[in-house]
Amino acid sequence: MALNARAQTPPSPLSLSELRLRIDAIDAELLRLVDERSALAGDIAAAKAREGGDANACLLRPDREAMLLRKLTGKPRVAASDAAVVAIWRELISESLRIQGEGQGGLHLDFWAGDASGQLVKWSRERFGAAPSEGGLAEPVQVIAAARDPRHIGILSLDPRAGAWWARLLAEPQVRVICALPERTPERPKGFAIAALKPEPTGDDVSYWVSDSRLSEAALTELLGQRGLAAEWLCSTGGMKLFGLSGFVQEDDSRLDSKAEKALGSLSGVIGSSPRI
């Protein structure tokens, strides 16, 4: 009886100073691991140069990042939220890219200075971390031109007042939409990140398609649905329409062949894709 009673007594809670000692020990271990992870960046940059062939290629691998984040958020945890896990690893990746890009001046975020919302800056920092430098350019077209340089990432608003800058990517095949901003929301994106890299499929992506079709947004959504593409209208301006297509849709997908289906528009195409996190 006495034994049972003792077994049921809850353990006495740790004092605040004991808890702080545990935090100090965990922090020391975390710091060692963060440093160990960061120290791999130099070797990764060298391996990319060796194996990729192009020493000037963009160091960013959004597909790898998405798969790594999904794997982590898919793991069972006691207390850490998905949001905290994503934010911490985004910073770890940002630090890795800072070290990888040290010899080339690091990554730079270009914003369109006409976007006064400030929100895009916040969302871009959530996505690309604290390491990249940033600056504003007078016109969206200058942001696109800067993004031809693999050290630059362009950040542009989907507010119609920014114009149909996204339609210009039809003539800029080396610059693609790589990410929707804000990144982790079920709502329509408010902006895009663009860069000189080719998005790769991650198993859960949204692709972006532009068209000058004269059909209404609803009719075009319907037509795309008939062709097996789940489409969501995102933005229209200057006679151009922008849609998100569920999945990784290749630029030469026969379902988007506007020669076979004239109603898809005479000027149309896929301008990139972003992984869902």
Ligand SMILES: O=C(O)C(=O)C[C@]1(C(=O)O)C=C[C@@H](O)C=C1
């Ligand atoms: O796997 C790579 O290619 C890396 O450069 C490593 C790493 C990372 O820190 O995990 C960093 C940047 C990339 O965008 C993706 C992942």
